[in-house]
Amino acid sequence: MAASSLTFSPGSAHAAPNEEAITFEAGNGESVEAFRGTLTVPMNRSDPNSGTTENAYVRFPATTKTPGSPIVYLSGGPGGSGIGTARGERFPLFMAMRQHGDVIAFDQRGTGQSEKPERCASSVTIGDMERVSDEEHNKRYRQAVRECAARWQEAGVDLRGFNTIESAQDLSDLRKHLGADQISLWSISYGSHLALAALAAIPDELDRVIMAATEGLDQTVKLPARTLGYFERLQAAVDAQPEAARLYPDILGLMNRVHAKLDAEPMTVTVPKRDGTTYDLLLQKRHLQQFTGGLIADPQYAAVALMMYRQIDEGDPTLITFILQRFWAPEEPITLSAMSLLMDRASGITPARLQAFQHQAESSPVGEYLNFPMPQVLDELQSVDLGPDFRDGPFGDTPVLMLTGTLDGRTYPEAHLEATAGLSNVQHIVVENTGHNLFMTTPEVGEAMHTFMRGETAKSDRIFVEAPDFSKLPNLGG
Numbered sequence: 001m002a003a004s005s006l007t008f009s010p011g012s013a014h015a016a017p018n019e020e021a022i023t024f025e026a027g028n029g030e031s032v033e034a035f036r037g038t039l040t041v042p043m044n045r046s047d048p049n050s051g052t053t054e055n056a057y058v059r060f061p062a063t064t065k066t067p068g069s070p071i072v073y074l075s076g077g078p079g080g081s082g083i084g085t086a087r088g089e090r091f092p093l094f095m096a097m098r099q100h101g102d103v104i105a106f107d108q109r110g111t112g113q114s115e116k117p118e119r120c121a122s123s124v125t126i127g128d129m130e131r132v133s134d135e136e137h138n139k140r141y142r143q144a145v146r147e148c149a150a151r152w153q154e155a156g157v158d159l160r161g162f163n164t165i166e167s168a169q170d171l172s173d174l175r176k177h178l179g180a181d182q183i184s185l186w187s188i189s190y191g192s193h194l195a196l197a198a199l200a201a202i203p204d205e206l207d208r209v210i211m212a213a214t215e216g217l218d219q220t221v222k223l224p225a226r227t228l229g230y231f232e233r234l235q236a237a238v239d240a241q242p243e244a245a246r247l248y249p250d251i252l253g254l255m256n257r258v259h260a261k262l263d264a265e266p267m268t269v270t271v272p273k274r275d276g277t278t279y280d281l282l283l284q285k286r287h288l289q290q291f292t293g294g295l296i297a298d299p300q301y302a303a304v305a306l307m308m309y310r311q312i313d314e315g316d317p318t319l320i321t322f323i324l325q326r327f328w329a330p331e332e333p334i335t336l337s338a339m340s341l342l343m344d345r346a347s348g349i350t351p352a353r354l355q356a357f358q359h360q361a362e363s364s365p366v367g368e369y370l371n372f373p374m375p376q377v378l379d380e381l382q383s384v385d386l387g388p389d390f391r392d393g394p395f396g397d398t399p400v401l402m403l404t405g406t407l408d409g410r411t412y413p414e415a416h417l418e419a420t421a422g423l424s425n426v427q428h429i430v431v432e433n434t435g436h437n438l439f440m441t442t443p444e445v446g447e448a449m450h451t452f453m454r455g456e457t458a459k460s461d462r463i464f465v466e467a468p469d470f471s472k473l474p475n476l477g478g
Contacts, residue, residue, distance in 0.1 A: 016037055016177055024058055033061070039174055041170050057107060059103070075188070078340050083113055097186065119336065128330050149380070162342035206398050224363055226415060227370055228360075266284045271328070398423070400426045406433060411436065428461060444463045
């Protein structure tokens, strides 16, 4: 992003405080005139001595002469960058949303170009050839959390400042900074968690809210039984494709079989490094569960998980080697991000949900790894927990559009309804055969968003997208 002297049209081209005109360059080579701004907010509003932190954003001016409320994009994670997202494949949708008002790519506190503590590389390691139980794995992560929390505190970081309530108040301060009576929110995943917290904390300041892959205020930790239900939906989608059905007639049976094999005898995988050398990794069940927990977010990558299991079942390490080359750092210490760790730990979990999680974990193909390191680190950082009142609600009648992908392996349709049960003005659209990242899967999603932003009712509560071919791998690059 380069600062420049620009002429804007039509919309609200005036600059808010601390804004500069820039040329915003997207990853697809396109560029657009925009403003880059900063917002200084209290680090911890309950402690006037905690200092301040600076949040960054990029504002894309509206393309209409009669703009509505500014639309603030809230990334997932926690830890995702709104500015980074705007540069990626959703760039055309950011541009299209300008027909309704200014669009703000917001870097939440501790993310992207906003001020943030340094990532902490702990002294704790887990050897690549070390056979480690889940219990020992969790113990070492807790040790790393204690060590990193101490380091951040020594560096003057107020750990109580990284929570969703503070971020919701940041949105209130952003509204004031922009000179707007209200703002609208456009959110996904953890961003929807923040949007729900804002609906509870500052409802009168919100015009409209869009959320996809909704994560409720007591849903930081997903229920393993719901993950099991996802695999049943995945199996049904696979069964509808003859070749995929031939390859994967029993997905859960395949996964359980591979897990049992690795529990009995882990597989040694030799992984090439970029410098021409290699390293060995003792592949265990937890590795597959961790990778699968990420891959099942979207159906095209669920196909990767399926083939990974099928190959390992046949003794073929080709695909898992490819995955390790790109997503595994050999023999590195456990490294933690303050924002990602603390936001989830602060949101926490109710005792009833924790009990359900513990009861259900063994039945899920990904075990307890879908939201790792939560709830495994609950015994640490108890002082940052937001408490039971935070996890209740929200309630109200703010207009909400909720988009649900039927093959989302990270957040689940039933949970989406539970998360918004206290809201009385929700338009719910189910997008068949899409996953967690559904915004760009079909133009119909964008059309539904525009309809909602105009204050109109969607023509249908379902959008159909053809499922990917589960018998083939998507383009993984490299």
